[in-house]
Amino acid sequence: EIVMSQSPATLSVSPGERATLSCRASQSVSSNLAWYQQKPGQPPRLLIFGASTRATGIPARFSGSGSGTEFTLTISSLQSEDFAVYYCQQYDNWPPLTFGGGTKVEI
Amino acid sequence: QVQLQESGPGLVKPSETLSLLCKVSGASTTSAYWNWIRQSPGKGLEWIGSIFYSAGAMYNPSLVSRVSISLDTSTNHVSLRLTSVTAADTAVYYCARDSAPGPYYYYYMDVWGTGTTVTVSS
Numbered sequence: 569e570i571v572m573s574q575s576p577a578t579l580s581v582s583p584g585e586r587a588t589l590s591c592r593a594s595q596s597v598s599s600n601l602a603w604y605q606q607k608p609g610q611p612p613r614l615l616i617f618g619a620s621t622r623a624t625g626i627p628a629r630f631s632g633s634g635s636g637t638e639f640t641l642t643i644s645s646l647q648s649e650d651f652a653v654y655y656c657q658q659y660d661n662w663p664p665l666t667f668g669g670g671t672k673v674e675i
Numbered sequence: 676q677v678q679l680q681e682s683g684p685g686l687v688k689p690s691e692t693l694s695l696l697c698k699v700s701g702a703s704t705t706s707a708y709w710n711w712i713r714q715s716p717g718k719g720l721e722w723i724g725s726i727f728y729s730a731g732a733m734y735n736p737s738l739v740s741r742v743s744i745s746l747d748t749s750t751n752h753v754s755l756r757l758t759s760v761t762a763a764d765t766a767v768y769y770c771a772r773d774s775a776p777g778p779y780y781y782y783y784m785d786v787w788g789t790g791t792t793v794t795v796s797s
Contacts, residue, residue, distance in 0.1 A: 602783035610789075611771075611788065611790055612720070612787060613787070614774070614783060657720075657783060659783050663722075663734065664722050665710075665722040665782055666722065667720035667722070
């Protein structure tokens with residue numbers, strides 16, 4: 569099973585600032601990595617797939633990069649609606665699909 | 676648009692069987708792979724398994740001895756059955772659609788239900 573690790577657990581930023589979230593895989597997942605955003609009381613929402621492709625309707629301030637074992641989600645200028653928990657998920661080697669433990673982006 | 680709605684008992688006793696339904700609206704259950712994913716404070720997001728109507732189901736090896744996922748194409752429901760539950764199975768259970776049109780799969784999910792909370796307790 570591929571273990572996904574995210575850091576930091578909590579990221580404190582101010583609106584308008586840049587946020588950089590990290591995700592690491594225990595073995596290479598190529599570019600088969602997705603990012604999700606989850607707000608309280610809501611299901612996860614797909615942001616990024618293929619490590620760097622934005623899903624439909626996702627603003628350009630969200631960008632993903634990386635391949636192999638190291639990945640980054642960048643939010644270029646945080647808006648109030650971006651404060652949430654972000655998860656990475658690998659879909660290279662399954663079963664099982666596996667998720668990271670999440671990074672909470674807070675004000 | 677495609678909507679998913681999970682339903683089931685909010686409370687299940689230890690050692691009993693958990694049964695959940697996911698109602699699919701706006702699409703046929705034959706159109707994609709369907710996943711069950713759960714979320715608990717202790718274990719985060721955990722993929723339970725997935726199913727495609729003509730390919731059968733695939734499960735998380737950690738749950739394979741207790742889990743069963745099925746489709747009812749006539750009623751457009753996806754079902755989850757988990758036997759011998761313990762407190763560790765307490766979680767919010769989500770139904771989610773694979774992003775690819777069937778029979779293909781990507782194994783990342785673009786449509787999620789709102790989730791149903793299940794508590795395992797006597």
